Structure formats: C-alpha cells, structure tokens
Amino acid sequence: MSEIPGDLKFLKSHEWARVEGDGKVTIGISDHAQGLLGDLVYVELPAVGDSIEAGNACAVVESVKAASDVYAPVSGTVTAVNAALADKPETINEDAYGEGWLFVVEASEPDQLNDMLGPDDYAELLEDDGH
Secondary structure, three states, X not given: OOOOOOOOEEOOOOEEXXXXXXXXXXXXXXXXXXXXXXXXXXXXXXXXXXXXXXXXXXXXEEEOOOEEEEEOOOOEEEEEEOHHHHOOOOHHHHOOOOOOOOEEEEEOOHHHHHHOEOHHHHHHHHHHOOO
C-alpha cells in the first residue's frame, strides 16, 4: 500500500482534499482508488466557475475496467482544473496525490472538511475493507 500523505483528508468514497490555506481546496482521488480502477483512460472534470455541492458527483474518472464518479468533499466554486489530465489521464495512476490532482474549489463551507477522515482513519478504513 502506498504512503498516505499526512496533510490530506479523505472521503469514504476515496476522494482526497488538501486545504491550501487561502480558502481553496485541491481535490483528487486516492492512490488506493486509482489502483482499484486500473489504467485511467479518460477524466471528465467540472468547468472553472462551476458551483459544486458536497456529496454530489462532480467529475468522472474512467478506466479500461469501469467509470467512477468523483464526489465533492466540500461545497464551493471550481477555480482551477488540471487540464493536463485530458491528454494524460494516467498521471493519476502515476502520482495520485501530486501531479494527478483533479480540481481546486474555493470552499463556501470549509467546516464540511471536518467531516472527512484523517490519514490514519482512512488507512484503517482500507484495512477494514481487506485492502
């Protein structure tokens, strides 16, 4: 199992969020999720300016095996998307917590992040799932 960065928070559905400190939150999918999906072939991202709601699907990652919705961990407005993923979705496979980020949100309700799992709790969740 890969190392889980200590500065991230997680949803049980395997999205991660990194609080950037300026009210913005970078969002991606966990290394565990990309491993389950396999080689990613397509990523559908929200548009800059889109309003997203915590708990709602706002992006899609597609592999040769399956398509999977990406859920927003926090409500807000999309301020940036990782356009490089359009040509190179496999970046998520290679660096899920770094270059493979999906999009950035200006959080309208940053308190929602408190409901997310810390790295240790997320690691425990994966162990409980038998992964």
